[in-house]
Amino acid sequence: MxxxxxxxxxxxxxxxxxxxxxxxxxxxxxxxxxxxxxxxxxxSSSIAQLPAKDVVFGAPQGAAPEVSFSNSGVSPQQEQAFADAPGIGRVESFGVAMSRLTGDSGATSVSVFGAPADLLPPVVSGAAPQAGQVAVGQKVADDSKLHVGAEVSVGGRTLTVSAITADRSYAHAPSVWTTSATWAEVTGARQPNALAVDPGSADLAALDKAQNTETVSRDAALAGIDGYxxxxxxxxxxxxxxxxxxxxxxxxxxxxxxxxxxxxxxxxxxxxxxxxxxxxxxxxxxxxxxxxxxxxxxxxxxxxxxxxxxxxxxxxxxxxxxxxxxxxxxxxxxxxxxxxxxxxxxxxxxxxxxxxx
Amino acid sequence: MSLLLSEVVLTYPDGDRRLTALDGVSLEVAPGEFTAVVGPSGSGKSSLLAVAATLLTPDSGRVLIGGQDAAALNDKQRTALRRDRIGIVFQQSNLLASLTAVEQLQAVAHLRGEKPRAVASRAESLLASVGLTDGKQHRRPHQLSGGERQRVNIARALFAEPSVLLVDEPTSALDHERGEQIVGLLARITREHGTATVMVTHDKAQLTAADRVLEMVDGRLAEAVAA
Incomplete structure (x- = not known):
């Protein structure tokens, strides 16, 4: 040099x-x-940080499954088939839809997740939501001046804030979390969008073929978010x-x-x-x-x-x-x-x- | 013998035929001998120097540098031979614009794998011995006169302690007085360093310092004339 x-x-x-x-x-x-x-x-952080290895997408009878949260739906039979598969780890269904959350200090667009407590982000304060309750992220809580016990309107239904969680978002909207049943009421959806799966030793390819589903890794599932x-x-x-x-x-x-x-x-x-x-x-x-x-x-x-x-x-x-x-x-x-x-x-x-x- | 050329023939392609630049040239130069080669432009002087510098491979004949046959060497070995055994004083000083005088010499040492810092004082001493003093060792080429640049050029050629010193028209860019000084310097260092020196020049006024003068005509080295 x-x-x-x-x-x-x-x-x-x-x-x-x-x-x-x-x-x-x-x-x-x-x-x-x-x-x-x-x-x-x-x-994508709500999906990217799901505590699951794979995500299963479903499709209506006769249609081909596709990696798309908007177009995917998982029937109770499909969920049960995955849950009953030999060697399978955990199987949890979840749904996501866009909605509006209104509190005392204003309204904000949110992505509403209907999921069991296992799939929730870390809870900062409060407890996982039960029926009629919702967990909101820290930023939503701060921006909308919400606290545990506060009442908010989501999709026209009044819910009680049961927890403040770590921040997650989906499709550029902060995520809020509730039970699957409440989510179905709030969004009008008839079935969850996908399954969060830890496959264990189960033969997922065979399951997909039998159930007309498509299983992809959690990272690959991000492509199922519209516009991502x-x-x-x-x-x-x-x-x-x-x-x-x-x-x-x-x-x-x-x-x-x-x-x-x-x-x-x-x-x-x-x-x-x-x-x-x-x-x-x-x-x-x-x-x-x-x-x-x-x-x-x-x-x-x-x-x-x-x-x-x-x-x-x-x-x-x-x-x-x-x-x-x-x-x-x-x-x-x-x-x-x-x-x-x-x-x-x-x-x-x-x-x-x-x-x- | 430090430099030996034996029956060297060199031709160049020239359209459909080949032009003979060196036609059976033989030359022996002993250590400490200062040989001048004169001749008109196009007579083959530069070709002689290029062959002796191993920059051109002759069609036939032998080139021995310190007893080593250049024809037996590959490109890499010829490069090493030039680096270790041959010093070239270029027509124009051909100094690197970004380097000071000392650094020009250090760069040569770096090529040989020596640490530049370790040779700095030796470089300064050599520059002083060719007349570059008073802080001029730390000037870049554009800050030196033509004569001073040529002295750096000579010092650079000598720095690797070569056995053969090849000098190409060293006075072409200098006035008569400075040209005379440079040729005198070359004669002195040839004796002091024991190099086999070949200087090609078209300037017959600068020949008095040479031990031997040869004349190149149409690719042939003519009879020596008295220096």
């Missing part, structure tokens, strides 16, 4: 400009990562494009830089530098520039994310939010640089002899 570092010092304007581009792209990717995570959480896949796909596509743009920009920079350095490279080769030495030197230069740019971008992204997260925007700030963009930026940028500096091998040291510079 002897020559590489001195080149950076000497051409600091050019490297600062390129580093700034890397910083900006990294900052943008960190924001997008945080936003993607935040939106994913807002759209499209939303996440769009954001991930933007991230992918940003990474690709970054690799191209870095590759283009090092292509131009290598062309500009051809005379120097020829001299170094003439005095005994191997192509391997020169490529290592050039890649070290790329790593230094990429690491500095990406880390600066990550710091800015982290600070900006903390501000955004505090302002109520759905933004998840964690180690992965920062580390993944930095690592991917450095690796893809390095790949772009590697393609560019390959041309070092084709520089003829003979051009250093007798050539006017």
């Amino acid at each position: 002897f020559v590489a570092l001195r080149d950076i010092r000497f051409a600091k304007g050019r490297f600062a400009l390129m580093g700034a581009v890397v910083t900006l792209i990294t900052t943008l990717v960190v924001f997008l990562y945080g936003l993607t995570g935040g939106l994913a959480s807002a759209a 896949a499209a939303e996440q796909g769009s954001l991930q596509m933007i991230q992918g494009f940003l990474f690709a743009v970054s690799a191209l920009v870095v590759g283009a920079f090092f292509t131009v830089w290598t062309v500009q350095r051809k005379a120097d490279i020829a001299v170094l080769k003439a005095v005994g530098a191997s192509s391997g030495y020169l490529i290592r030197d050039a890649l070290a230069q790329a790593v230094a520039m990429l690491a500095a740019g990406a880390l600066t971008g990550a710091l800015i992204g982290f600070a900006g994310g903390a501000v955004l997260g505090g302002s109520g925007m759905p933004f998840t700030l964690g180690a992965a939010t920062v580390a993944v963009p930095v690592v991917v930026m450095v690796l893809l940028g390095l790949a772009g640089a590697a393609l560019a500096v390959r041309r070092i091998t084709s520089v003829d040291p003979l051009t250093a002899l007798g050539a006017n510079r």
